[in-house]
Amino acid sequence: MELIYRSTRNANETATASEAILKGLANEGGLFVPDELPKLDMSLDELAKLDYREVAYQVMKLMFTDFTEEELRYCINSAYDDKFDTKQIAPLVHKAGAYYLELFHGSTIAFKDMALSILPYLLTTSAKKNNIKNEIVILTATSGDTGKAALAGFADVPGTRIIVFYPKNGVSPIQEKQMITQKGDNTFVVGITGNFDDAQTGVKKMFSDAEFGAYLAVNGFQFSSANSINIGRLVPQIVYYVYAYTRLVADGVIKAGNEINVVVPTGNFGNILAAYYAKQMGLPIHKFICASNDNKVLYDFFVTGKYDRNRDFILTTSPSMDILISSNLERLIYRIAGNDANKNKAMMSDLTSKGEYTITDEMKAELVDFYGNYASEKETAETIRKIYVSDGYIMDTHTAVAATVYEKYMKDTNDQTPTVIASTASPYKFTRSVMNAIDGAYDSRTDFELVDELNKLSGVKIPQAIEDIRTAPVRHTTVCDKEDMPLVVKEFLGI
Numbered sequence: 160m161e162l163i164y165r166s167t168r169n170a171n172e173t174a175t176a177s178e179a180i181l182k183g184l185a186n187e188g189g190l191f192v193p194d195e196l197p198k199l200d201m202s203l204d205e206l207a208k209l210d211y212r213e214v215a216y217q218v219m220k221l222m223f224t225d226f227t228e229e230e231l232r233y234c235i236n237s238a239y240d241d242k243f244d245t246k247q248i249a250p251l252v253h254k255a256g257a258y259y260l261e262l263f264h265g266s267t268i269a270f271k272d273m274a275l276s277i278l279p280y281l282l283t284t285s286a287k288k289n290n291i292k293n294e295i296v297i298l299t300a301t302s303g304d305t306g307k308a309a310l311a312g313f314a315d316v317p318g319t320r321i322i323v324f325y326p327k328n329g330v331s332p333i334q335e336k337q338m339i340t341q342k343g344d345n346t347f348v349v350g351i352t353g354n355f356d357d358a359q360t361g362v363k364k365m366f367s368d369a370e371f372g373a374y375l376a377v378n379g380f381q382f383s384s385a386n387s388i389n390i391g392r393l394v395p396q397i398v399y400y401v402y403a404y405t406r407l408v409a410d411g412v413i414k415a416g417n418e419i420n421v422v423v424p425t426g427n428f429g430n431i432l433a434a435y436y437a438k439q440m441g442l443p444i445h446k447f448i449c450a451s452n453d454n455k456v457l458y459d460f461f462v463t464g465k466y467d468r469n470r471d472f473i474l475t476t477s478p479s480m481d482i483l484i485s486s487n488l489e490r491l492i493y494r495i496a497g498n499d500a501n502k503n504k505a506m507m508s509d510l511t512s513k514g515e516y517t518i519t520d521e522m523k524a525e526l527v528d529f530y531g532n533y534a535s536e537k538e539t540a541e542t543i544r545k546i547y548v549s550d551g552y553i554m555d556t557h558t559a560v561a562a563t564v565y566e567k568y569m570k571d572t573n574d575q576t577p578t579v580i581a582s583t584a585s586p587y588k589f590t591r592s593v594m595n596a597i598d599g600a601y602d603s604r605t606d607f608e609l610v611d612e613l614n615k616l617s618g619v620k621i622p623q624a625i626e627d628i629r630t631a632p633v634r635h636t637t638v639c640d641k642e643d644m645p646l647v648v649k650e651f652l653g654i
């Protein structure tokens with residue numbers, strides 16, 4: 160049976176999986192969601208015998224029903240290959256009382272690789288299936304990690320171009336260097352004088368600008384998105400929750416059917432939403448523990464039922480979570496509103512006009528599986544240092560936000576359920592903040608000296624992604640105001 164995707168803002172706008180992947184965003188700013196979440200049709204015990212690629216196939220075949228088996232296996236096998244530095248793709252590491260699901264073994268050393276290494280294949284396959292002749296322009300806003308992972312995925316992919324907007328002063332030095340040294344004739348990287356929300360809003364505006372869309376079409380282009388608003392990003396993220404669960408079964412930590420918790424360092428709400436979808440597909444998850452940094456909009460939301468972005472945007476040492484408008488929360492709102500597009504749309508227009516909306520008590524009751532909390536900058540640094548000292552394990556700042564929140568959750572509940580913490584970036588990507596957390600004296604060193612020091616302390620091999628940028632020349636220097644984003648796009652496309 161074909162799974163239908165529908166806009167969260169208009170019940171009459173539907174798409175097949177491949178159409179939804181191609182479009183990225185629905186009209187009027189809506190997001191595509193599946194009408195229902197299909198149940199896993201292989202038992203958890205059987206899934207525990209499979210490797211990452213096979214688990215990926217078992218999940219994706221249920222969600223991308225208009226792809227043939229051959230097409231899906233081609234996409235999966237092309238994505239999850241030796242671009243990853245371990246055959247396990249997403250290893251599960253038991254440290255300090257939790258299971259760290261290391262999602263950073265891909266080519267740009269952040270969890271975005273888990274989805275962005277397959278998205279180009281899903282997208283070009285979707286284009287072929289739908290007889291699209293236009294060149295596809297991937298328009299992306301990034302808080303640092305999506306940009307590089309999308310650039311790496313789409314560089315020199317025929318029939319595509321990619322434009323990435325990042326907040327000029329809102330990413331780590333290594334993140335910026337990774338992006339502005341990107342190779343590939345079809346790549347374009349732009350710093351904007353604004354924050355991530357400005358970049359994301361600017362990109363969404365271009366998507367919903369029908370006139371702009373028509374102008375592109377006349378010139379042989381069409382937009383798509385590599386942000387987690389694209390269902391082609393979200394579905395590959397369901398896979399690693401199923402995989403992590405089945406590793407715990409395979410290792411005898413749990414029996415098939417037992418519950419686990421997941422802790423997710425959250426920004427745009429894509430990663431944790433994928434865990435929520437995994438549960439709806441039948442994966443036994445007890446709590447979704449949503450970890451925020453000082454930009455704790457989501458924590459406040461889970462406590463009060465009011466989403467309120469009217470507050471200062473705080474730059475933290477976990478920049479990929481410096482977000483006040485968590486786009487994918489809309490998919491959850493739609494679901495807890497009983498899949499009611501009108502109800503959801505009203506709340507989203509409140510968010511645009513007033514910067515806030517409040518859910519009903521009935522909707523709030525649907526959120527019992529979620530627990531929200533946040534970590535301050537000081538707590539985050541302390542966690543990095545503490546777990547380094549106790550276990551010799553060095554984690555990045557985002558993962559440390561999650562580990563801190565897990566500690567708070569344990570204090571609040573004493574829940575002994577085995578818990579998987581999504582480890583979303585390599586510590587090498589946020590070397591300065593990580594090393595400063597361990598010892599303030601490191602701050603006088605250069606970024607690459609710190610890389611070598613981190614290597615000495617952790618004994619973890621320096622990733623190729625870091626070696627690559629030590630000497631790479633800068634290829635992208637464009638900076639623009641947020642108002643000028645459409646101009647920059649036209650210029651790059653030569654139209």
Ligand SMILES: *Cc1c(COP(=O)(O)O)cnc(C)c1O
Nearest residue numbers: 304426427428429430479583584
């Ligand atoms: C993107 C990112 C996050 C946030 O993930 P969302 O899916 O946006 O919630 C957390 N940590 C790192 C390292 C990231 O790159």
